[in-house]
Amino acid sequence: MQAAKMVITGPFSSGKTEFIGAVSEIDVVSTERKITSSAEQIKETTTVAMDFGRITVGDDLVLYLFGTPGQRRFDFMWDILSQGMLGFVVMVDSTKPETFREAKRILETFEGYASTPYVVAANKQDMEDAWEPEDLRIILRLRPEVKILPCVATDKETVKNVLLELLYSILEELDKEESAQHN
Amino acid sequence: MALKGNLRDFSTTQLLNLINLARKTGTLTIQSNGEVANMSFQEGKLIYAHLGAERENYLAQFLHNAGKLSKEQADIIETRVQGKSDKQIGRLLIQAGHVTQSDIIQSVRQNILNVVYKLFTWVEGLFRFEANQLPPPTLITIPIDLESVIMEGSRRLQEWEILQEELPDLDVSLRFTERPDARLRNINLTVEEWKVISLIDPRNSMRKIAQANNLSDFEIRRIIYGMLQAGLVTLVQQPAKPRQQPIQAGESPRRKRAKAAPPTESLATRRSMVERIMDRIRGL
Known part of the structure; x- marks a missing residue:
């Protein structure tokens, strides 16, 4: 059985668990615990280890989706999770500008781990206070070739679109590798 | 959609850069420590800025701040021209020979810049950008390129950076x-x-x-x-806290990337795998 891996990362409470849950064929396996830090008590539980979702592609191929823990004190796990990934998605809560700097930090950290393609999902675009994806592009200083995609993590279609756009980016990367080999 | 947040998370520099790059039109309001500042933009250019309480007119004060009118002159003008707009006051002052058109433009421009440069030092405060909201046509607006404003504001921030x-x-x-x-x-x-x-x-x-x-x-x-x-x-000096080894200066991201597991499959195999995953996701 061949296994492919994608990592869903982003700041605390950016919607990673919901994102994986929207497309995973199994209930998302997550290790959630009561939140003890007062600074983080905007929801009752949070992912302290990682989320884990699965999409069976065929008898011989399965795609695993790994969600990273959002809190900074667990960032030692990011390196481990990023090993061997096809690509990664950076989730950003478009309604929480106070988390954009953290999103940028996470994005840069993952860029350092592996030269795999990634996309940015501008989550919660159904909310009134959501920043527009193109404004987020400027704030996050994304290069023009990096896709920033509108997303509602609880809406399966937008989640599918984010994953497909990431896969298109991976194909483009393979094209580049192929032409480099021929030259 | 809303463009709002806190200066804790986005500096004035970043906000102006965003407005400049996105060529936005509208008014940015920042509230901090009981003060309210408004900056208006048209097609990414700064056209007006004001700090403090709303008033009927501002021109006499601007001209006084720029040294074009004495304090007494400014006070007299303000009491005599109630109900008149800045544009009307400007025309009257030019006709009376007190100031030139150039004096007015320079004074308004300087006032706008003084307000904006002050905002560069604000490190906390709620901001909100209202698209397409512009100052009333009775005020004198001066289009100013944001690039130079951002550069000068950044220079003034050097003090802060030195401290950091x-x-x-x-x-x-x-x-x-x-x-x-x-x-x-x-x-x-x-x-x-x-x-x-x-x-x-x-x-x-x-x-x-x-x-x-x-x-x-x-x-x-x-x-x-x-x-x-x-x-x-x-x-x-405190004992060093245990922490993850940071990337050292001079260590390129590429070097770090070399630690990632290299793909072992051929390009064709990887392409086939990606295409199969795409088909599967489309069918979800």
């Missing part, structure tokens, strides 16, 4: 210098400096002192830097 460079880690604590010299005898401290002094203790980090006194990172750095320069306090 001198005191990068707010988790370091302080103690009184062990050999205070004669310079300390005549030192004058502000109320805020006294509040900081009262908490100097090797057990208190600068961050804790700042929190206890409701001081921003900039303010605590400025106060501590002054005390360090005066020889009043010294930094307490």
